[in-house]
Amino acid sequence: MTDQQRPPLRLGIAGLGTVGGGVVAIVQQHGALLAARAGCRIEITAITARNRSRDRGVDLSSYAWEDDPVALARREDVDVLIEVMGGEDGPAKAAVEAAIAGGKHVVTANKAMMAIHGQSMAEGAEAAGVALRYEAGVAGGIPIVKALGEGLAANIITRVMGVMNGTCNYILTQMEKTGADYADVLEDAKRLGYAEADPSFDVGGIDAAHKLALLASLGFGTKVDFQGVVIEGIERITLADIRHAADMGFRIKLLGVAQMTDMGLEQRMQPCLVPAHTPIGQLDGVMNAVVIEGDQVGQIFLQGPGAGAGPTASAIMADVIDIARGLTGPAMGLPAAQLVAAPRAGDASSAEFYLRLLLKDAPGVLAKVASALGEEGVSIRQMRQYDHDGEAAPLLIVTHSATRSAIDGAMGRIGAMEYSLEAPVALRIEHV
């Protein structure tokens, strides 16, 4: 059938914030392009949002209004629910479940919801024979769900890595560039709209961990397991860490890594030192990047904007076009019943670590630190003591490869010493 003959694909949009507004704009502006690429017209029939009266700068007068997202999801004139409200539970979840139960496709940007409820929603969508797609939820405009779940589907995936929170990458980049402290840059980021008033989801690594959990499921054929992600935020990273890392040829990134190990699925979202000359080491500002390693393909690197109305709407409409083209297969690339509940490996794999200690400048302290490391089986590859004023001496150590538990053991011993003036910091070095 030509696109004139096929019935239109009708969207119900739940949420009219930045992303929802972007979706409305793209449908209004790119009607002919979308119809040509989808093979049928794409129409918005109904909308819902918390506040009906707010001026959103787009003409919404031709769309039916619903106060209740669930009612929107159930409308007979909606074929696809576009869920861009956010929130892992509450109205978003209720609307998505209602849509699936009613045999409607779902396209969502809601990584929190998918990271927590992805498995049950994937099962529901499969049972109902509808698509459940979330490209916009992971790394914004980068078509990474597609690249991993389709483009590299013939590979045994060996590692997935990503810098997937633009707020964190902006803060770390700005600290390095301006020499300002974490707290000052965070305030700037709030003023510029790059960080929320409550930034804990971003700087605490939770937002990025949601995304990593989805990529891990796609890449390794496992049930989405957000609770299995080891999460550390960037709050303790100091300007000194950034400078010292740079001296050694590294940059600090909030890096997500997922890999299958002998002990199970390792998923971690942590500040890491990465080699400065690599594409991921070079990533500046609010950009996102993902590295995928597969047994056939080797290493693929993708970079692009991780947020914003345009990039997110681009991803949402790509999912809509795919649905129009008939791509309504399983959400995680495999039938939900085949997804494996992998054992959680925590962040058990060995690595070199960067350690930052603040010690009282007294005779014998270095020896005590060295022996604490030695007793846990951690050997020192590189040690630097920088100039300091007063009696607090900063000490930096790069270890040879060690397990996280050995490092934690050594950090515990050192932190308990009377000479230790602040809790020691250990950052993994990831060779990307």
Add this chain to the structure above:
Amino acid sequence: MTDQQRPPLRLGIAGLGTVGGGVVAIVQQHGALLAARAGCRIEITAITARNRSRDRGVDLSSYAWEDDPVALARREDVDVLIEVMGGEDGPAKAAVEAAIAGGKHVVTANKAMMAIHGQSMAEGAEAAGVALRYEAGVAGGIPIVKALGEGLAANIITRVMGVMNGTCNYILTQMEKTGADYADVLEDAKRLGYAEADPSFDVGGIDAAHKLALLASLGFGTKVDFQGVVIEGIERITLADIRHAADMGFRIKLLGVAQMTDMGLEQRMQPCLVPAHTPIGQLDGVMNAVVIEGDQVGQIFLQGPGAGAGPTASAIMADVIDIARGLTGPAMGLPAAQLVAAPRAGDASSAEFYLRLLLKDAPGVLAKVASALGEEGVSIRQMRQYDHDGEAAPLLIVTHSATRSAIDGAMGRIGAMEYSLEAPVALRIEHV
């Protein structure tokens, strides 16, 4: 249906070189993975190659042998023809046309064939209701056809750029790294297997231009128009050019650029100066990279291996999995009848240019060069004369933005001067 219930998807492989061998290996080794992701078993039923007796290191004994690729394409037990023989005409084209005529899907790595015959083959595949896919033909393992044709399908694409010939990028990178001349590095590349005995398709830019023509069609909704690509190879790039470019903060890449202009579709594959600090400027060795710019998404960057058995087989099998999943839509993202024959803009858009002249060191020569440029409307932004021995003085100029025809006019005037000791070289500066 589960994958146990669905009939297998049966492949006929035409060509058993590096790529064909890679496809056989992946099907033999990843059977369960492919079945799970495709939703049905993937089987090889028949094969063909020029030489039946060669040992290819894989067990081919369970596959039917055909001497004739067309006969292979017509077999009743073949659902998908995998065409990895190469060559724009001849057996490859005959086999693909026979497959399409017989209602079989086609997956090919053959960019030359697709660049020349893509439009007619896309029309044929559409009429027959079969898929025609060529992910492996463009930038090897990078899922760029998918990213552009599906992942960014909701965008008006504004520019597509790529470094898509690993041989050229290897040569340019090695020249810079080792200080060796073009000819020496080319010989090394041949010894290492990075360059063919007759390297003219690679170093002449033709291979990369085939790929660019396909991306341009996908991105801009135009008929594949390889003849419309302005092509220049890297043969005239000297070590001095690379060094001088580096002095000014640039690196030289064989860069493909496609963009829609007021004058029509601009497609060019040329050595260009690109800013050294950008991801594409940093690309080393045999890697490929593609930049896509869209009105919604902004800029996306993808990098990965452009050749080799594993990466190419990864791309081919992704296409096969897509076909198993039912993704059998038009080859160029739009119905072939909707693809536009865009006017050819050549490389008409304005840019800054890098000019390299070799002039007789005599009074008044500089003034003559400057006035030749001025008469064509080209103004000088930066000029450098390096130390030199003897009477041949190398002169480097960076111009302000100028049209190609103005630059060509000036180069013609300067080249015709008695003081000009070699044909002047003009390289476009592309801001990526």
